[in-house]
């Protein structure tokens with residue numbers, strides 16, 4: 001007789017397989033038929049709760065997706081607000097630097113005008129000196 005599990009030969013009189021310890025008394029047809037029926041029953045029994053579980057998972061997934069979308073929308077709004085504030089700040093900084101540059105330019109223009117005035121005064125003095133001579 002051969003072992004039904006590993007197929008090795010089991011000497012007559014031995015109760016167990018020497019290799020895998022499978023009982024030699026059990027007859028193959030019975031052992032093979034019973035687990036199949038049990039498995040089928042188990043699968044049938046499992047199918048009903050599986051459907052409920054799948055539905056629960058689906059609703060959970062939908063809720064998660066909705067939450068994610070809501071969070072994404074909120075984050076997007078916050079990001080937009082942040083960007084708007086940043087842009088406003090940049091515009092303010094740019095206007096401030098522009099004013100500073102304008103002020104610098106005015107100072108430079110004033111300095112140039114002063115220098116021109118000084119040169120004009122010098123030339124006037126020189127002309128007056130020439131007339132006096």
Ligand SMILES: [Zn+2]
Pocket residue numbers: 003004005006007008017018019020021022
């Ligand atoms: Zn065996």
